[in-house]
Amino acid sequence: MTLDLDAYLTRIGWSGERRPTLEVLRSVHRAHLLGIPFENLDPVLGSAPSLALEDLEAKLVRGGRGGYCYEHNTLLAAVLSRLGFRVTLLTARVVLGAAPGDVRPRTHMMMEVEVAGEPAPYLADVGFGSTGALIEPIALVADAELRDTPRHHRLVHTPHVGPLETWELQAEKSGVWEPQYAFTREPFEAPDYEVINWYIATSPRSPFSRAVYAQRTTARGHLALSGLNLVETAADGTVEERRLADSAEVLRVLARDFAIRLPRDIRLPD
Incomplete structure (x- = not known):
């Protein structure tokens, strides 16, 4: 399927010159985050959301719905590729709220984006449902800081076992750096997310299958x-x-309040 780029850009309220520049990456990222909410209604209602591009377009672009990380970032990755960026899909362990010593599985999807002329790639992520989520992409440079107003982020290296460096995204809260998620730059492919998506949507151990979660960032x-x-x-x-x-x-x-166009005759479980 060919993505309807015009429909997507209308959905997020973005207009500009469609070139693979850093300013375009930043502004499209921000517009997506502000324009499409985070929600997990499909898993709560008993199904795993499709990650096929035509289904994401029907749901998030034309259907007035939101989605969770696999949906948001699969869609954004397709958009950025159409705009001429080189995109590599990544997966992280969410450490926000984890107890000391807890090792969570890699279940969060985000991406690395290369921008011509820039010395380092950028971490882009419009699917992290939290006040610590990136509003704009951040340079993949150790100790890089980003003031993506009104938020403040940084990337640091953390201790690791294995051949790949471990990165941690942190958000500043009341003067304290709060870890959000940790990742390596190992590429993941679409079939990997099909497996993760199925588990997160259907496992009785997954929080996303048991309760409604929704997030909306506005001005x-x-x-x-x-x-x-x-x-x-x-x-x-x-x-x-x-x-x-x-x-x-x-x-x-x-x-x-979340501007989600709900399915007809929807009934949430008690």
């Missing part, structure tokens, strides 16, 4: 829904939390 701040818990983080860091009454209110909030 005013960030909305995060986890089950019945709704957290709104303003651009100045102010946080407001409230607990929704039931699944009916969850659906209303998803449609109104």
